[in-house]
Each structure stands twice: as structure tokens, then as C-alpha cells.
Amino acid sequence: MKDQQVQDKAGRFLLKQLIQKQRSRLLLAVLMGVLATIAMIVQWYTLAQLTYNLIIQQQPFVEQYMLILLMVLSLILRPVLIRAQEHYSQLASLHAREHLREQVLSGWRQTSALIHSQRSPGSAASQLIEDVESMDGYFARFWPQQLLAVLTPVLILIAVFYYNWLAALFLLVAAPLIPLFMMLIGWGAEAVNQRFFYQRQRLAGHFLDRVKYLTTLKLFAAENEALTEVEERSQDYRQVVMKTLKLAFLSSAVLEFFTSVAIASIAIYIGFALFGSITWGPAADITLFSGLFILLLAPEFFQPLRNLSQFYHDRAAALAAASHIATHLTGENNAPPADDVFELTSDDSSFTLIATELCIGYQLGNVLQDPINLKLNRGECLVINGPSGCGKTTLLHTLAGYLSPLSGKVLLNNQPMGKEAIRYLPQKPWIINGSWAENLAVLAPDATKKEMHKVLNQLGLESLITNRNKGLASKLNEHGEGLSGGQLQRLALARVLLSPAPLVLLDEPTASLDAESRQYVLAALLVLKPQCILVISSHDTDVLALADHQLQFASKESD
Numbered sequence: 361m362k363d364q365q366v367q368d369k370a371g372r373f374l375l376k377q378l379i380q381k382q383r384s385r386l387l388l389a390v391l392m393g394v395l396a397t398i399a400m401i402v403q404w405y406t407l408a409q410l411t412y413n414l415i416i417q418q419q420p421f422v423e424q425y426m427l428i429l430l431m432v433l434s435l436i437l438r439p440v441l442i443r444a445q446e447h448y449s450q451l452a453s454l455h456a457r458e459h460l461r462e463q464v465l466s467g468w469r470q471t472s473a474l475i476h477s478q479r480s481p482g483s484a485a486s487q488l489i490e491d492v493e494s495m496d497g498y499f500a501r502f503w504p505q506q507l508l509a510v511l512t513p514v515l516i517l518i519a520v521f522y523y524n525w526l527a528a529l530f531l532l533v534a535a536p537l538i539p540l541f542m543m544l545i546g547w548g549a550e551a552v553n554q555r556f557f558y559q560r561q562r563l564a565g566h567f568l569d570r571v572k573y574l575t576t577l578k579l580f581a582a583e584n585e586a587l588t589e590v591e592e593r594s595q596d597y598r599q600v601v602m603k604t605l606k607l608a609f610l611s612s613a614v615l616e617f618f619t620s621v622a623i624a625s626i627a628i629y630i631g632f633a634l635f636g637s638i639t640w641g642p643a644a645d646i647t648l649f650s651g652l653f654i655l656l657l658a659p660e661f662f663q664p665l666r667n668l669s670q671f672y673h674d675r676a677a678a679l680a681a682a683s684h685i686a687t688h689l690t691g692e693n694n695a696p697p698a699d700d701v702f703e704l705t706s707d708d709s710s711f712t713l714i715a716t717e718l719c720i721g722y723q724l725g726n727v728l729q730d731p732i733n734l735k736l737n738r739g740e741c742l743v744i745n746g747p748s749g750c751g752k753t754t755l756l757h758t759l760a761g762y763l764s765p766l767s768g769k770v771l772l773n774n775q776p777m778g779k780e781a782i783r784y785l786p787q788k789p790w791i792i793n794g795s796w797a798e799n800l801a802v803l804a805p806d807a808t809k810k811e812m813h814k815v816l817n818q819l820g821l822e823s824l825i826t827n828r829n830k831g832l833a834s835k836l837n838e839h840g841e842g843l844s845g846g847q848l849q850r851l852a853l854a855r856v857l858l859s860p861a862p863l864v865l866l867d868e869p870t871a872s873l874d875a876e877s878r879q880y881v882l883a884a885l886l887v888l889k890p891q892c893i894l895v896i897s898s899h900d901t902d903v904l905a906l907a908d909h910q911l912q913f914a915s916k917e918s919d
């Protein structure tokens with residue numbers, strides 16, 4: 361509950377920031393809306409006056425040219441101003457969404473790779489696309505409308521008050537009922553919307569995971585179970601969508617009812633006053649002109665409030681999306697700050713990695729190993745050894761800067777590490793959906809074709825691309841389909857060879873490799889070693905033979 365409140369607060373703050381940036385466009389939209397209201401008042405004034413002049417005063421039609429001109433002008437101006445209002449509010453929405461998307465992307469860039477790896481890609485994609493798109497209604501409709509829902513009725517009230525204060529009083533009494541009911545229903549809608557977003561994220565993540573692991577599902581003949589699961593999730597989602605829609609319909613039904621009652625009361629009052637049955641107060645002064653003018657204005661008085669209630673769910677949707685985005689923007693970054701980080705320059709010929717009293721782990725109070733003290737120079741290799749689960753990968757993540765140390769420090773040349781300063785090869789190499797050249801260029805965008813062929817040769821992969829007649833342009837899909845585990849590992853290592861950084865971290869680079877791949881990887885490590893500081897997690901005796909330093913981790917349980 362408390363978490364939800366913190367999330368809501370963060371969401372509101374994010375929305376406020378976005379509004380601040382788009383304030384001028386939004387205010388221009390409101391100004392156009394106000395001008396359109398004035399045009400509308402002129403339009404109904406001229407119509408009422410014209411009717412009165414022609415029917416009651418029996419004035420000739422030709423004498424009415426000024427009124428007709430005014431009416432035509434207001435008839436033309438009103439839609440033009442409404443269009444301008446929409447233009448500015450949509451522009452504000454477009455810029456706000458663009459800005460938010462940039463914020464999300466820059467948040468992702470600053471977020472630790474470790475956190476990204478733990479997040480469902482479906483939910484991340486849904487955040488960038490659907491959550492950001494959910495802001496559209498808030499900026500394009502709700503925000504300008506909440507100001508217009510005050511300004512337009514006030515302008516109309518002044519006009520009505522001028523001709524009949526009692527009718528103005530009717531409107532004034534009826535007006536607060538609409539926002540009151542709107543708020544009551546809106547609170548319910550907000551809670552449903554929060555659930556709606558959560559369900560959508562889960563459905564997106566769930567569905568994408570099933571698509572990603574389609575091969576595994578096929579292998580285990582589990583397609584039907586997966587289908588049933590997706591269907592069940594979709595049903596949950598459908599129910600929340602229907603609940604949101606039900607609330608939206610309910611709110612508009614309540615509003616329609618109150619609006620109709622208010623307008624009908626004014627119509628009865630004006631009718632009886634014109635008939636002469638009501639003589640109290642300003643009723644005696646009512647003419648066909650003032651009566652018709654007030655009656656034409658009455659629905660317009662409620663229209664902005666009705667519009668606001670229609671757009672109220674846009675607010676709820678934007679708030680839910682903003683809280684979701686804001687939590688991820690602020691709560692995910694587990695990496696150390698990116699200022700003053702070590703970046704590789706051409707004269708960085710020597711570098712030192714120093715870890716002082718470094719405690720690794722994921723939770724304070726649950727340190728995985730005794731404090732670690734290290735000093736490694738360029739050309740040196742540290743091999744970390746120990747049983748499964750003792751924290752070898754955790755140390756590599758901490759050295760890479762993906763995970764903050766629980767205590768102590770890691771410095772490369774007395775500075776925190778930047779992403780340019782490290783190359784990290786995880787246990788499961790990642791492949792992008794692109795060509796061999798694109799995959800190699802991920803870490804080395806400036807590498808030439810010649811250099812790419814050279815490293816592929818070094819790692820025994822050249823024959824693979826010459827067999828595919830497109831060479832470096834041959835395609836690889838993101839799971840590296842068609843390549844063995846050893847070939848994938850070598851491809852990932854080829855990237856590192858193309859652009860070695862001062863610190864190269866390798867997680868079990870020879871584990872479960874065939875003999876041929878293992879030999880290529882070992883040879884590549886020998887090439888890499890003099891150029892950088894190598895830190896390798898491994899049990900392989902041949903890798904251990906490369907070590908200048910060893911770190912033997914004890915089993916966690918033995919502590």
C-alpha cells in the first residue's frame with residue numbers, strides 16, 4: 361500500500377514535470393478554447409436576437425444584416441478556433457510523449473545490465489510503447505479541458521446572469537453536482553486503471569516469453585498448455601478492460617441524467633415565465649430573446665463539464681502509466697553513478713585495477729564472501745574459482761559496475777569504471793537479430809571488414825561465413841540459430857578481440873565447450889592477455905594455467 365502511494369506520488373511528479381515543459385502550448389490551446397466559447401456566445405446571441413427581431417418585433421429581414429454578418433463570422437470562427445485548440449493540445453501531447461520516450465530510453469541506458477537481464481522484454485516494450493502512448497489523452501484532451509471546464513461555464517454564467525440572475529443561479533447550483541459525481545466515479549476508475557496497466561504489462565511479458573520459447577514448447581509438446589495459459593491471462597485482462605468500460609459508461613449515464621434535469625428545469629422556468637405563470641423575481645423581464653438565448657446557452661454550460669468527465673479516464677490512464685514509468689526511472693538503477701568514470705584514451709598504455717575491502721552480494725547483511733582486496737596490472741590475469749553459487753558471477757558483475765558493492769571500492773586507474781573501460785562476456789552469449797558484421801560491430805562500430813575477417817579466422821569461424829555465400833552479411837537471428845554453443849561463445853569472444861578494453865571479464869568462457877572451440881578460446885585468451893587486465897571465472901585447468909593471481913572462493917554454506 362505504502363509502495364503504491366510512493367509510486368503514485370512519483371507518477372504525479374513526473375506528470376507535473378511534463379506539463380511544465382509543455383505549459384506554453386497547453387495554455388495556447390486553452391486560449392483558443394476560450395475564444396471559441398466567446399464565438400459560441402456571439403453565435404447564440406445573434407440567433408436569439410434575430411429570432412426576436414423577426415418574429416416579435418416584425419422587423420424586415422434586410423435590416424438585420426449586421427446581426428447576420430456577426431452570426432456568419434462566429435459560425436466560421438468557432439470551428440477554426442476549436443481546430444486551433446486541438447492543434448496546440450496535440451502538439452503538446454506529441455512533444456510530451458517524445459520527451460518521455462527519451463527519458464525512458466536514457467533511464468534504460470543508465471540502468472545496470474543486470475537489472476535489464478532480470479526484466480521481461482515484453483513488459484519493457486509495453487512500457488516504452490503503450491505506457492508512453494497512454495499520455496496522449498491527458499495532454500491532448502484532459503489538461504486543456506480541466507481549465508476550459510472552469511472558464512467556459514464562467515463566461516456563460518456571466519452572459520446568463522446579465523439577462524436573468526435566477527436562471528444563472530439554477531446553473532450555478534447544478535454545476536457542482538457533475539464534478540462531484542465525476543470525482544466519485546473517477547476514484548474507482550483510477551484503482552481499476554492501475555490494475556489494467558499491471559495486467560497489460562503481465563500479459564505482454566507472458567505472451568512474449570511464450571513466443572521466445574516456442575521451440576522449447578514444441579520440443580516438450582506443451583503448446584496446448586501454453587495456449588490455455590495465454591487464454592486465461594487474456595480473460596483476466598478482458599475482465600479488467602470491461603470493468604473500466606463499465607465505469608466509463610456509468611459515469612456518462614449519471615452525468616447525462618443530471619445535465620438533462622438541470623436543462624429541463626431551466627426550460628420549464630422560462631416556458632412558464634413566458635406564459636406568465638411565474639411572475640416572481642426576474643421572470644417578468646423574460647422575452648423571447650433572453651429566454652431563447654438562455655436556453656441555447658444552457659447545454660453549452662454543461663458541455664465542457666461533460667467533456668471533462670469523458671476525458672477523466674485519460675487522467676487515470678496517464679497517472680497509472682506515469683507511476684509505472686516513474687518507478688522504473690528512479691528505482692532500477694543499481695549501477696554506480698556515471699560521472700567521472702574511466703574512459704579509454706589512446707595514451708592509456710598502463711592501467712591498474714584496485715579493489716579495496718570489497719564486499720559483494722545482493723542484500724546488505726548477506727555478504728557472499730569475505731572482503732576482497734586486489735591489485736591487478738595490465739597484462740595480468742586473475743582467475744576466480746569456487747563452487748557453484750559462491751559468488752563468482754556476482755564479483756564479475758560488481759567489477760563491471762553492473763552491481764554496486766555492498767561496501768568497499770573498485771577503481772580502475774583511481775577512477776570508477778565507465779562502460780567503455782570494460783568488456784564482459786557472460787556465460788550465455790547474446791546475439792542480435794542481424795548479420796555477422798552487425799553482430800561484430802556492436803562493440804566495435806569502427807572495425808573494418810578486414811579486421812572482422814581476421815578475428816573470425818583467429819577463432820576458427822571464417823569457414824562458417826564462407827560456407828554461407830553472403831559472407832559477413834549472412835544473417836544470424838537473436839538466438840544464434842544454426843550455430844553451436846561453442847561457435848556462439850567464439851563469436852562473442854570475437855567481439856571482445858575486435859575492441860579489447862582495459863578490463864576484460866569472462867564468465868566461464870570454456871564451460872561446456874567442445875574440444876575444438878575450447879582450443880580456439882584458450883588461444884584467444886593468450887592473445888588478449890597482454891593487452892588488458894583479464895578476470896576470468898573458471899574451473900578449467902588450462903585457464904587456471906594462465907592465472908597470475910587466483911581467488912579461491914569458499915562455498916557459501918561453509919561460512
Ligand SMILES: Nc1ncnc2c1ncn2[C@@H]1O[C@H](COP(=O)(O)OP(=O)(O)OP(=O)(O)O)[C@@H](O)[C@H]1O
Pocket residue numbers: 722728746747748749750751752753754755
Ligand atoms: N539477482 C540476484 N538477486 C539475489 N541473489 C542472487 C541474484 N543472482 C544470484 N544470486 C545469488 O547469489 C549467489 C551467488 O550467485 P552467482 O551467480 O554469483 O554464483 P556463481 O559462483 O557464479 O555460480 P555458478 O558457478 O553456478 O555460475 C547465489 O546464491 C545466487 O542464488
